[in-house]
Amino acid sequence: MGIPAAAHIMNAVVLTAVLSALNSGLYASSRMLFALTRRGDAPRGLAKLSRNGVPARAILLGTLFGYGAVVMSYVSPDTVFAFLVNSYGTVAIFVYVLIAVSQLRLRARLEREDPARLRMRMWGYPYLTYLAIAGMLGIVLAMAFIPEQRTPLIFGAISLGLLLAGFCVRTRFGSKPGIAALAIEPRRYEEL
Numbered sequence: 001m002g003i004p005a006a007a008h009i010m011n012a013v014v015l016t017a018v019l020s021a022l023n024s025g026l027y028a029s030s031r032m033l034f035a036l037t038r039r040g041d042a043p044r045g046l047a048k049l050s051r052n053g054v055p056a057r058a059i060l061l062g063t064l065f066g067y068g069a070v071v072m073s074y075v076s077p078d079t080v081f082a083f084l085v086n087s088y089g090t091v092a093i094f095v096y097v098l099i100a101v102s103q104l105r106l107r108a109r110l111e112r113e114d115p116a117r118l119r120m121r122m123w124g125y126p127y128l129t130y131l132a133i134a135g136m137l138g139i140v141l142a143m144a145f146i147p148e149q150r151t152p153l154i155f156g157a158i159s160l161g162l163l164l165a166g167f168c169v170r171t172r173f174g175s176k177p178g179i180a181a182l183a184i185e186p187r188r189y190e191e192l
Contacts (some may be wrong), residue, residue: 022066025062025066026059026062026063026066029058029061029062029065030055030058030059030061030062031055031058033046033055033058033061033062034046034047034055034058037058040174041170041174045057046058046061083155086151086152086155086156087152087155087156087158087159088156089152089156090140090143090152090153090155090156090157090159090160091156091159091160093136093139093140093156094140094156094160096132096136097133097136097137100129100132100133100136101133103122103129104126104129104130107122107125107126108126140153
């Protein structure tokens with residue numbers, strides 16, 4: 001295009017996008033850690049807020065994991081990055097299947113216990129949800145027969161296995177949250 005500084009402008013745009021993604025990732029991870037502490041699924045110390053109402057410990061832990069990922073990408077660039085890239089798609093499918101299963105169970109419970117709280121009803125329930133689950137499981141099954149997709153399927157299954165093992169350890173040895181911790185209250189960090 002004849003713009004002399006085009007490469008520098010594009011580098012600035014890419015750097016800004018990466019920093020924005022990092023910022024949103026840190027926010028999301030700290031919020032998730034904060035929410036997990038309320039249910040007893042993460043150490044309570046991560047729920048401690050600074051005097052400004054910021055979960056600084058949760059942010060620092062997320063930052064440490066980010067630094068660890070950067071170090072691992074230099075120590076073993078072919079292994080770590082390949083594992084993350086190859087496992088992400090399969091793990092995302094597993095997450096969506098679990099979301100659909102949760103929707104089936106939670107809506108059935110809500111209709112049974114408190115139907116007035118169900119303000120927005122998905123059309124085609126439960127058949128559309130079953131169709132979505134079948135479609136996603138069909139994708140996972142098809143991955144086993146496509147040679148290029150076998151590696152992502154294996155890495156995704158390994159990731160799922162690790163997460164399930166962590167969940168089993170947590171349910172077996174972890175502390176149970178109290179009733180107050182299970183109450184869902186729409187509060188912000190500053191109010192807690």
